[in-house]
Amino acid sequence: MKQLVVISGKGGTGKTVITAAFASLAQNKVMADCDVDAADLHILLEPKILEKHQFTGGKTAVINNEKCNQCGNCIKVCRFDAISLNPQSTIHNPQSVSIDSISCEGCGVCFHICPKMAIKMEDNLSGEWFISETKYGPFVHAKLGIAEENSGKLVTAVRQNAKLIAEKENRDLIIIDGPPGIGCPVISSITGADYVLIVTEPTLSGIHDMVRVIELAQHFRVRICVVINKYDLNIEMTKKIENYCKISKISVMEKIIYDSVVTESVVNKKTIIEYSNGKVARQIKNVWEAIQNELN
Amino acid sequence: MIISVASGKGGTGKTTVAVNLALSLDEKVQFLDCDVEEPNAHIFLTPEIKKKHSVNILIPKIDESRCTYCGKCSEICAYHAIAVLPKSVMIFEQLCHGCGGCSLLCPEKAIEEVCKEIGIIQIGKSKKIEFINGKLNVGEAMSPPLIRAVKKNITDEKVVIIDAPPGTSCPVIESIKGSNYCILVTEPTPFGLNDLVLAVEVIRKLKIPFGVVINRSDIGDEEVEKYCHKENIPVLMEIPFDRKIAEAYSRGIPVIEAILEYKKKFQELYKNISGD
Numbered sequence A: 001m002k003q004l005v006v007i008s009g010k011g012g013t014g015k016t017v018i019t020a021a022f023a024s025l026a027q028n029k030v031m032a033d034c035d036v037d038a039a040d041l042h043i044l045l046e047p048k049i050l051e052k053h054q055f056t057g058g059k060t061a062v063i064n065n066e067k068c069n070q071c072g073n074c075i076k077v078c079r080f081d082a083i084s085l086n087p088q089s090t091i092h093n094p095q096s097v098s099i100d101s102i103s104c105e106g107c108g109v110c111f112h113i114c115p116k117m118a119i120k121m122e123d124n125l126s127g128e129w130f131i132s133e134t135k136y137g138p139f140v141h142a143k144l145g146i147a148e149e150n151s152g153k154l155v156t157a158v159r160q161n162a163k164l165i166a167e168k169e170n171r172d173l174i175i176i177d178g179p180p181g182i183g184c185p186v187i188s189s190i191t192g193a194d195y196v197l198i199v200t201e202p203t204l205s206g207i208h209d210m211v212r213v214i215e216l217a218q219h220f221r222v223r224i225c226v227v228i229n230k231y232d233l234n235i236e237m238t239k240k241i242e243n244y245c246k247i248s249k250i251s252v253m254e255k256i257i258y259d260s261v262v263t264e265s266v267v268n269k270k271t272i273i274e275y276s277n278g279k280v281a282r283q284i285k286n287v288w289e290a291i292q293n294e295l296n
Numbered sequence B: 001m002i003i004s005v006a007s008g009k010g011g012t013g014k015t016t017v018a019v020n021l022a023l024s025l026d027e028k029v030q031f032l033d034c035d036v037e038e039p040n041a042h043i044f045l046t047p048e049i050k051k052k053h054s055v056n057i058l059i060p061k062i063d064e065s066r067c068t069y070c071g072k073c074s075e076i077c078a079y080h081a082i083a084v085l086p087k088s089v090m091i092f093e094q095l096c097h098g099c100g101g102c103s104l105l106c107p108e109k110a111i112e113e114v115c116k117e118i119g120i121i122q123i124g125k126s127k128k129i130e131f132i133n134g135k136l137n138v139g140e141a142m143s144p145p146l147i148r149a150v151k152k153n154i155t156d157e158k159v160v161i162i163d164a165p166p167g168t169s170c171p172v173i174e175s176i177k178g179s180n181y182c183i184l185v186t187e188p189t190p191f192g193l194n195d196l197v198l199a200v201e202v203i204r205k206l207k208i209p210f211g212v213v214i215n216r217s218d219i220g221d222e223e224v225e226k227y228c229h230k231e232n233i234p235v236l237m238e239i240p241f242d243r244k245i246a247e248a249y250s251r252g253i254p255v256i257e258a259i260l261e262y263k264k265k266f267q268e269l270y271k272n273i274s275g276d
């Protein structure tokens, strides 16, 4: 079973549109949305949720002010400036220590150091993940809790479960919509994958981010190729991307035109393949065929 | 006044709004690019970088001559960054958050802390604007410490504009925390709306006043506007799709240079949110 990940470095390049198009083209596969921070693929796949799982990753320190004697040890050891003395102190209202749950990284050092055992480490409900049925087959996706750390653990849970389903149902491909950026979630999305498709656009920031994400993929030794989306918005930048890829020996699989039909398809919540048989749809089909050859 | 510019997802025009707002103001401006995974604002502001320094976190180093392999450090490490084997200790630098717990609690005092670079900070000037950005090293996962380091440079007497990373998790919170106002940039599509709703939840949790800028306001449907209306969220500005803007963007040219009347629009936006 193979794993294909679509990433973009920068957001808004059309990554999800292309991943969703693959969903309508690929046969025997499992879909997974690893952009758990801003998951969008479900909008086009319209999943029916079959299973819902809580995801607890990490902990948060909670203080019990009745036990605390304000010695201040925890404030001293916290490297994330999450603990402070409340400023309003009167004789009737002695100072109390408070922990800002948003700044707390859950390291637990305060918990270990507190002489009064006034600090508890509580599990965070950091998100939920789902197994769904769609007309294109099984789909694993997730929703990160608000303001929770996107450490890549939820991404890993999504990928693992997609893999389990693929194994159980004898499906030979997992198509993953990856997160933007080059941090933890992307690293969790691409490590161990077979093939990474990088979707870029012909803008200075598009090139900039593509270069960083290529470095990242090479760092993790994953095979990569590039698709330039909306290439005709700037032919000159497109040439620059092509040159960069040529020098770096990375194949540019396709240059997809800019067409407002793509936005229309999203507004209608359809994959571009379902919505139109125009040029963009045909070009994405070409990409899909090329990838199939690469994967086999 | 600290104004952060965020967006639930990437590619909505967050950097465009942040950069053009900064360029439009007559006030003294400090610009912080906190999108340390993909810093892009310098492309438009072309600052002259005057200072660079690296940002480190402290990670443990084991003094094997003192270590008794008791396993205490790996037991307390919340991120599984240390594994103690019968005759050696392994440290997984990528997972370490630099909390200092292991060295503090090692009963044998066998752990010292050493610096590890996670990225760099660049400080410079772009005409009148003081420019600061952070650049995370490739393969590095820990962006909040770098964002905190970028934000240490904030000076009170200027209007501070923060270009936040996309999304709704840790790095975004770290970037917008402490702002007096947050501008959320979105686009009028189901994707844009989905991500806007998530971003609004985050900002409400942080209790920061906020408003929305709708970019490419004429390309999609009405749902974003309806949502803002229903939720009493001010729509601060609408920027219609214009090939001229898209082309200028692709070349790294700010909108206000490509289409002059936008300067006034951004000034009004600022007036609107700063209340003068």
Ligand code: SF4
Pocket (backbone or CB within 6 Å): B062, B066, B067, B068, B069, B070, B071, B072, B073, B074, B084, B089, B105, B106, B107, B108, B109, B110, B111
């Ligand atoms: S806690 Fe100290 S002595 Fe124990 S294994 Fe860790 S480094 Fe060694």
Ligand code: SF4
Pocket (backbone or CB within 6 Å): A107, B058, B059, B060, B076, B077, B078, B079, B080, B081, B082, B095, B096, B097, B098, B099, B100, B101, B102, B103
């Ligand atoms: S510094 Fe904190 S996160 Fe890093 S290894 Fe030690 S206990 Fe773990």
